[in-house]
Amino acid sequence: MTYLRPDFRHPDAPTNDLGYTSKDYEGALSTLCAGCGHDSISAALIQACFEMSIEPHQVAKISGIGCSSKTPTYFLGNSHGFNSVHGRMPSVTTGANLANRDLKYVGVSGDGDSASIGLGQFAHVVRRNLNMLYIVENNGCYGLTKGQMSATTDIDSVNKSGMVNEHQPIDLVNLALELGATFVARSFSGDKEQLVPLMKAAMSHRGFAFIDVVSPCVTFNNNAGSKKSYDFVREHNEATSALDFVPMKDEITTTYEQGSSQEVTLHDGSVIHLTKAIKGFDPCDRRAAIKAIKDHNERGEILTGLLYVDTDPTDLHDMYGTSCKPLNSLKEDVLCPGNATLQSINESFR
């Protein structure tokens, strides 16, 4: 049995601004089924973090339970990680984020973890606008327990044993929009050209950034009749627009055609450049986004791309006025300001 990744990498592999190659962002070799969409999402995250020159130790990966939630082992092996309880990734991320706001939080969840057992947690983390990237690796089935239908299985979708789903699916994208999410996107694991810039934009967004990634389960939900198979998604995928993500530090050098393109500037100055595929689609219009998603859904199409972004949101730290510094960096004199300060606080409540 030989299933080990060699240590050699391409000698001409590019390095980023930190002098790292993408190897420095890899994790352990995946033990998911060969061909799993989740592995492509891991690879997209590696690419996004590499290209954005993020220090690996400045990232925390937090997950729940399920195939999706196993994946943080397979990327960013030099980052912090917390594999938490089923459906409870948002709580753990909230706690971590409140303790240390300087890290980038990548929450990885699945359709079971977020739309079933964790639906309550999902709803509340959205409405709190916690500063994080929340990825749902959405394969429309419970892969880890042999492919039962999940809460996101599309209506009329046929599973591997021939059963037809009659329950209404939960569309996490619409739910997130309804609950006030400030960055909402949908993508497909088989389309890194779209997924990587979306991840970069999401990680640059200050607030709750949600990406629902359709990620075919190659073992249990890639059959004919499935609405989350590689073939079905490729045939029914319509993108709002093609994306370029330009980080704040870089100058925009590409020239874009007038009229069909739009630039969205995020709070940190980085720019999402959209070359529109759907005429008139405005990613800053929440209601229009909800309508477009529903319209496509009715036509049996999957609308992907950046669906909505609020470029100047108020995140949880803003709302609570929390410490600007990570709690672990606060010294005793700040944490325990003395009797006079205590008296003045007590006085303020009288």
Place this chain on the structure above:
Amino acid sequence: MDIKTNKKGANVDIKKKENVDFFHQVVDCQYACPAHTPVPEYIRLIAQGKYTEAYMINWQSNVFPGILGRTCDRPCEPACRRGRLDDSEEPVAICRLKRVAADNKDEISTLLPDIPKEKNGKRIALIGGGPASLTVARDLAPLGYDITLFDEQTKGGGMIRSQIPSFRLPDEVLDEEVNYVLDMGISTHFNKRVDSLKAVLDDDYDAVFIGTGAPKGRDLDLPGRTEGEANIHIGVEWLANVAFKHTDAIGKKVIVLGGGNTAMDCCRTALRLGGEQVTVTVRSPFATMKASPWEIEDAQHEGIPILDNHVPKEFIIKDGKLTAMRFEKVKAEFDDQGNRSLVPLDEPPVIIECDDVLIAVGQSNSFPWIERDIGIAFNKWDMPKVNRTTFATTLPNVFVGGDAAFGPENVITAVAHGHQAAISIDLHCQGQDIKQRPAPDVTLLSQKMGVHEWSYDSQVSNDDRNIVPLMELQEALKNLNNEVELGFDEKRAISEAARCLNCDMQTVFTEKKCIECDACVDVCPTKVLTMTSKEADEQILRNKLTVPAKNLEQPLYVSGDLATGRVMVKDEDLCLHCGLCAERCPTAAWDLQQFTYNEATACDNLAHKAD
């Protein structure tokens, strides 16, 4: 390469020449070897301790595994993919692994091909008893040819015997492998110099093979040459005299002129015959010396200084005796065309004292014994015109190979020539067209055994190239016959064998099975896979790969159309053959398949199989 010619369809038709050529090229070592020895296959056998099988694969392909395992010019090693993996990575020590097989094999006499008692009625004469002639004999004797060999030396082996010192190649190893061939019932006439080709032809041989090498050492006509004659020697002649024990001593101060492998053998031999101050001088800069780097290294290891940019000008004679040499110091300059000239420096001449000088500045061919009126055409360098494929001359029954054909090369090239000449001689004697060359024997077979299981060890070793242990220097210099290199022990051999990337395990792609999930692209450690839109222009395609394919000597593997209209492109340059693409492929669109390529010889598959 035209992309259309290397498309791999659903079922790779290995009968197609374009597919054979493509996969052959991927196995860098085997492709670079003039005899196309299946290197990865025998290295795997060595790793398994199957030395006899490993030896026999070599013996079938290159006839002299024990000799070549010590002395080969190893064109395979600079070609080795491992050497390209990163700056600090060195090729697999292929040559010295071959020696491991030879040193550790069991008795092989029962495995050698049977020689028919009843001959086929065709008589072949071999002129010269070196590697080319012996290869012809090895290939033809099992087919029943009656073979007669003529050589002016006392024993077979040609330049291997006369030029390669015994501290690099022990006599026992040489005798053993030469005798495997001669014992096939070859009639040998040693101490017999052929002075007339016409006389041989008059003896009604069905075919004559000329493998007389490039025996003439070039001289240097400088002032003092004649007066110093007694102490000025031509390197190749001197080495031969040492080999045949006519010479057993040299003066204390020795200058060796020349920067090739013969010069390296001369200086090291001189050190063992009494030389105390042995100096090598080279006209050109050190970096452009012709000797193999490892041979230069070995000479330096023995403390021999190599002075570059020294042009010899004069043998200084005092009282009728050679006492020193005068050199002019130069530097190399290049003109616009890249032509080099050695420009004298404005420095005083360099005088080096010496008792003896060995001239090793090149070798040439000489055919005074071939009559010019018997139908063999000669070219402008006064060499017989020889066909590069068939090794035929303009006389239909005379063939030439080895150094005699196109000038000095090396042993493995001579062997390759011998194989091809034997094929031609066989075809000629059977009344067939010698231009119709037999195709190589090729197979392509899946190596998948189960989940995470391949028939070969796909794990890529991180070990550095193993260094061959040497005999302690003082001990080594005591006796000309003390073999300096001790060879790999088992531990080093296994470590070195594991460094082989198994490049004959080919990644074969079936586009109809691909669901474009990206798993192979994502997992590939060296990022040599890309799924991309089609490009008619290969250069554009090369530039848009995940890591641009800059090594133009390595081909791109381009699939047919995928479902989305894209294509799968693989840059063969830095594939580790680790098999992860196939491991992570859900549909077995990628498979690892062993490509075997055995160059046709006149006596294919006649050796017995080891148990």
